[in-house]
Each structure stands twice: as C-alpha cells, then as structure tokens.
Amino acid sequence: xxxxxxxxxxxxxxxxxxxxxxxxxxxxxxxxxxxxxxxxxxxxxxxxxxxxxxxxxxxxxxxxxxxxxxxxxxxxxxxxxxxxxxxxxxxxxxxxxxxxxxxxxxxxxxxxxxxxxxxxxxxxxxxxxxxxxxxxxxxxxxxxxxxxxxxxxxxxxxxxxxxxxxxxxxxxxxxxxxxxxxxxxxxxxxxxxx
Numbered sequence: 001x002x003x004x005x006x007x008x009x010x011x012x013x014x015x016x017x018x019x020x021x022x023x024x025x026x027x028x029x030x031x032x033x034x035x036x037x038x039x040x041x042x043x044x045x046x047x048x049x050x051x052x053x054x055x056x057x058x059x060x061x062x063x064x065x066x067x068x069x070x071x072x073x074x075x076x077x078x079x080x081x082x083x084x085x086x087x088x089x090x091x092x093x094x095x096x097x098x099x100x101x102x103x104x105x106x107x108x109x110x111x112x113x114x115x116x117x118x119x120x121x122x123x124x125x126x127x128x129x130x131x132x133x134x135x136x137x138x139x140x141x142x143x144x145x146x147x148x149x150x151x152x153x154x155x156x157x158x159x160x161x162x163x164x165x166x167x168x169x170x171x172x173x174x175x176x177x178x179x180x181x182x183x184x185x186x187x188x189x190x191x192x193x194x
Contacts, residue, residue: 002095002096002099002100002160002167002171003096003100003108003112004167005092005096005167005168005171006049006050006092006093006096007050008168009057009058011092011168011171011172012057012058012061012082012090013058014168014172015061015081015082015092015172015175016058016060016061016082018081018172018176019065019078019080019081019082020065022065022078022079022080022081022179023065023067023078025078026038026065026067026076026078027067031069031071031072031074031076032076033069033072033074034069034071034072034074036069036070036071036072037069037070037071038067038068038069038070038076039067039068039069039070040066040067040068041066041067041068041075042063042064042065042066043063043064043066044062044063044064045062045063045064045083045088046062046088047061047062047082047083047088047089047090048088048089048090048093048116048117049089049090049092049093049094049116050090050093061082064077064080064083065077065078065080066078079179079180079181080179081172081175081176081178081179084178085186089116089118091175091178092171092175093116093118094126095156095160095171095174095175096112096171097109097112097113097116097118097123097126098123098126098127098130098155098156098157099156099157099160100112101123101124101126101127102127102154102157103157109123129187130155130156131152131153131155132187133155133186133187134152134155135187136186136187138181138186141181142177142180142181146159146162147162150162156174159174159177160173160174
C-alpha cells in the first residue's frame with residue numbers, strides 16, 4: 001500500500017508544497033540567531049528513492065531550501081518533509097522501506113530493495129535509526145503527545161497506524177511529525193547513514 005506512494009507524483013507535489021510553506025515561514029521570521037534578513041541559499045540534491053524506471057518527482061523537488069543571514073552569515077536550514085537531514089534517499093522511501101523491513105513479506109523487501117537501489121546494510125541502518133529515535137531528545141519531547149501503548153520497536157509502522165486517512169495522509173502525518181523536531185535532536189546514527 002505505501003509502496004504506491006513512491007510512484008505518486010501528486011504526493012511528491014504535496015510534499016514540495018509543504019516544504020515551500022515551511023521555508024517561507026522561516027524566511028519571514030528572519031535569522032533565528034540575530035534576527036537579520038535571510039537570503040536564499042537553496043541548493044540542489046540528487047534525491048534517490050523512486051522506484052526504478054519511474055520519475056514521479058515534480059520540477060523543483062530536487063531543490064533543498066536553505067537560507068543565509070545577511071548580517072551574521074549563519075545558515076538556516078528549514079525542516080523538510082522531503083529529506084531526512086543529509087540522507088540521499090527521499091524521506092518517504094526510507095519510511096516505506098523500513099515498514100516493509102519490519103513486515104513478514106521478504107519478497108516485497110527484495111523487490112523494493114532492488115528497485116530503490118539500496119543495499120541490505122542500508123535498509124538495516126534505517127531500521128536501527130528508527131530504534132535509536134526512541135532514545136533521542138526529540139522523542140522525549142514528542143512522547144507526551146503520543147499514545148502510551150505505541151510500540152517503539154515497530155516504528156515507523158506503529159506511528160503510521162496512529163494517523164487517520166488514506167496511506168498518503170498517514171505518511172504525510174508521519175513526515176510532518178519528523179519535520180516538527182529539531183534535527184540536532186535526532187539520533188546521531190542518522191548523520192552517518194545514507
């Protein structure tokens with residue numbers, strides 16, 4: 001069910017729109033350090049994670065929004081629902097692959113791994129990142145908003161199950177939840193794995 005999101009161009013357009021709105025909010029707020037004006041410092045990414053032979057990304061999806069202060073020159077990278085920090089794979093691909101890895105259908109995992117071009121070790125790293133997330137400062141702040149009976153060992157599937165709606169709405173809820181936290185609070189394993 002979630003694999004279809006990797007083929008859905010409309011879903012990627014929605015993610016781009018959410019990121020554009022978040023980026024504009026950051027831009028309008030000014031520099032978080034000195035309140036100086038922010039200037040565009042957007043850069044290109046080469047996002048991976050679409051199913052082989054299918055190009056669903058809308059124009060502009062490869063742009064990572066970034067801002068640079070005109071006074072103190074510090075960069076401000078808005079949170080994103082398309083990218084998880086420095087990952088080269090799109091966030092939805094990481095979530096879908098991890099849900100499948102935790103499932104019983106090993107054939108589906110092999111097909112998705114082959115289509116994404118992700119190695120087994122990469123998929124296992126993503127699973128470990130979700131496990132490490134439950135011990136992070138981000139998770140501690142978030143925990144009070146989550147159901148008590150949430151299974152931390154079944155992430156991200158257990159979180160997806162808590163959202164209402166179709167698979168796209170549930171995935172968007174998960175990605176927005178991840179984008180609501182400070183990236184510095186994520187587990188350090190995220191920075192080292194692609």
